[in-house]
Amino acid sequence: MEEVRDILNDAKLNLDLSLMVLDWKPLSAVFCSFLDGSFVEKIGTFSDEQLLPFMPYLISTSFIPESDNCISYLFLWVSYILDFLDPSEDSSLTTSFVTDDVFEEIGCILSLAVLHMPSIFNIEKLVMKLLSTNHGTDLLTLVIANMCELFHPVLSILLNIHVSDETPIGRQRSNLISNLIDLAPSIASSILSQMTSSRRDCMLAARIACSRLDDAAFCEFLVSQLVDKSTILAQNLNRSSSKHTMTLISNRLMKLADISVKNQSTEPLTDLMSSIVSLYLNCGLKLPPSDLSLLSAFICRKNIEDESHLVLALAALIAIPPFTFHNAITAPVPHTVDVHIVEWLSWLRMETNGCSRPVLSHALLFLGISLVNSRIDNLNLYLTEVLKCNKVRTR
Structure with missing residues (x-):
């Protein structure tokens, strides 16, 4: 117990981890299976590397008598242990369980301590303490990964911390929120x-x-x-x-x-x-010229079947002036519309021959009449509705 307290209270603990970058996204599949209760069914799909960070939780859950999953977990772990052992090799324990990775050791100890001695930990104080230490965010993430019920309480604590993102604690806070996003992408x-x-x-x-x-x-x-x-x-x-x-x-x-x-x-x-x-x-x-050229090519892609998307693309070209007449007044030479737009409009005209694309045909007809007759108010109302923006204004 005292050793655990010393680890938590020593802000100058020799953890030379400043260059270590942990990727929490690979852990999200296992963590989400804890959240939705599908872990037992999915365990066979997880690799050893994915399961390793969750060992404190899995070991603890397996040996809690009240746990509904106790028998299932024990059966699974026996199967996995037997799979790990190669009968052609000496099965004696020659490799120490304790690794040279200080972070993993402390993460495991801290996770087990919080799991089995929750009464001695004030979660808010634990969060604040670790946010002020080197790589405390990763230790907290490891604890939360092994105690998913802490996810929302810790998130609530983080969102109620009023510090600048530019301060050390502010940056750690941002990193921990990012880690939680990686752990649970579904929410x-x-x-x-x-x-x-x-x-x-x-x-x-x-x-x-x-x-x-x-x-x-x-x-x-x-x-x-x-x-x-x-x-x-x-x-x-x-x-x-x-x-x-x-x-x-x-x-x-x-x-x-x-x-x-x-x-x-x-x-x-x-x-x-x-x-x-x-x-x-x-x-x-x-939108600089290079971006305008790229976006013209992106918006004016051909062979797209979705009519509603094509109508939206057509509205976007008209609603954003630089696509069709950017710098037209101040440019030393007459403005030329991007070739992608010209070719795309020609393709639209071919696509609307006959009755194969009635929605697109109606949009082209309405926009054409509005532009030719300078019905700007009608045009703006239509673009606002299609683009779902507050209000579109064209000139």
């Missing part, structure tokens, strides 16, 4: 939505989403937050102080668009396009 959207409701954490939520969410989840998050320009995140991205976060978001979106163009993808990727459009219309995204 990442609800965590980030909670953070974006706070003016203090909305930009942190955007940066975490940019660095930790997969492509589909990232675009879905942006659509939910940026289509409405009155959201806290949309308002904050409009500020000059948010330039760094805006750059992170736009760079990832452009990278996704570039991959789609290079792979000649026929997948609509509607959320990706909506994210870019919303970022321009509602958050003041600047």
Whole structure:
């Protein structure tokens, strides 16, 4: 007991781990199986490396008499132990259980201590103590991985800590929230939505989403937050102080668009396009010529079957002026519309011959009449409805 207390109280513990970077995403499958109760059914699908960080929890659960899973766990562990032993080799224990990795040792001890002696630990104090130590966030993540019931209490503590993200504790707090997102990606959207409701954490939520969410989840998050320009995140991205976060978001979106163009993808990727459009219309995204060329190629991809996506793409071209007449007034030479746009409009005209694409045909007809007759108010109302933005204004 005293040894455990010493480990927790010694802020200068010799843990030379400053260069160590841990990836928690591979642990998410096991952790999520604890959350939804499917671990016993899925255990055969997990590798030894995936199971190793959860040994404190698994060992403890296996030997708790009241545990409903006790018999199942014991049977599984006996099977796995027998699988590990090679009958052709000496089965005596010649390798020490204790490794040279100090982090793993302390993580195991701390996890077992919290599991079996919860009464001596104040979780809030434990969180604050470890946030102020070197790599305390990874130790906390390991404890939470072995005690999933701590996930939401620790998250609540983190969200109630009022410190700047630029301070050491603030950076550790950000890292721990990111680790929790990696551990439980299935509930990442609800965590980030909670953070974006706070003016203090909305930009942190955007940066975490940019660095930790997969492509589909990232675009879905942006659509939910940026289509409405009155959201806290949309308002904050409009500020000059948010330039760094805006750059992170736009760079990832452009990278996704570039991959789609290079792979000649026929997948609509509607959320990706909506994210870019919303970022321009509602958050003041600047589009340099190189990005305009890339986005023209991305938006004007052919052979996409989804009519609603094509209508959205058509609306995006009209709603974002630089696509069709950027620098037209100040340029020394007449502006030329990007070749991708010209070829795509020709393709749309061919696609709408006959009655094969009635929704797209109606959109082209309406937009054509509105533009020719300068019915700007009707055009703006239509674009606002299609793009689902607060209000689109064209000139």
